[in-house]
Amino acid sequence: MSLGGLTAIRLGAVAPELVDELVVIDVTPSALQRHAEMTADQRGTVALMHGEREFPSFQAMLDVTTAAAPHREVKALRRGVFHNSRRLDNGNWTWRYDAIRSFPDFASLWDDVDALSAPITLVRGGNSGFVSDEDVAELARRATHFRGAHVVADSGHSVQSDQPRALVDILRGVLGRR
Structure with missing residues (x-):
């Protein structure tokens, strides 16, 4: 999720031989924009990265x-x-993690989405504001091998923590096709 998903998009663009398939969890290159639009309550535990150390x-x-x-x-x-x-x-x-006091602009990663040769699937938290419907449409438009988006009900941004079984089922379905 989050930085891991964005890193995977970048890796898929610059070293496609290392990436057979991508499943990104509740993140797109519009993450910074969505983050700025949310309140601390809406950001949930992600807001802690800007809090007390x-x-x-x-x-x-x-x-x-x-x-x-x-x-x-x-x-x-x-x-x-x-x-x-x-x-x-x-x-x-x-x-344990390093403090992130300011986020880089991830919007340039949309160009990396254009360059992806691997299939990509998006998993969204049903209660999360980190990915908008517009972001899903942009991902579908730009990723040549977009496989779709799954929305996990009763989950925020941390899908793996909020609904781990649902995420495993999605991953098995997506990755089991290979």
């Missing part, structure tokens, strides 16, 4: 994450926070 405790970090994703089980969020955080020497907690 240090927390006095693991629980404080989990509380912020739970507030950003109230529809997800605390048990699953706890596991995600645990694997994406680390304790600092001073006892505080921080995220």
Whole structure:
């Protein structure tokens, strides 16, 4: 999803011999535009990348994450926070990922979509605002081998976390055709 999907689009354009097929999850090159149009609540846990970097405790970090994703089980969020955080020497907690304070403009990746030789399928979170209907239409228009878009009900941007079984079913259906 997100940066991984955009990276896969780029890789498919510049090194097509490495990419047999693409399935991108809730992202298109219009990601920055959609991101700018959303509130922090609509961005969910993605908004945390622009938030606090240090927390006095693991629980404080989990509380912020739970507030950003109230529809997800605390048990699953706890596991995600645990694997994406680390304790600092001073006892505080921080995220393992690098802070993204500003996003690059991904719009140039639409040219990479034009260059894709591999089939591409889009999976959208039904409750996510990260991909618009216009983005799907643009992807269909520009990708020579566009296989379609699947919308996963009751899922936000993190389809793999919100509806993992539904995503696996889609992936099996798409990749099982090969």
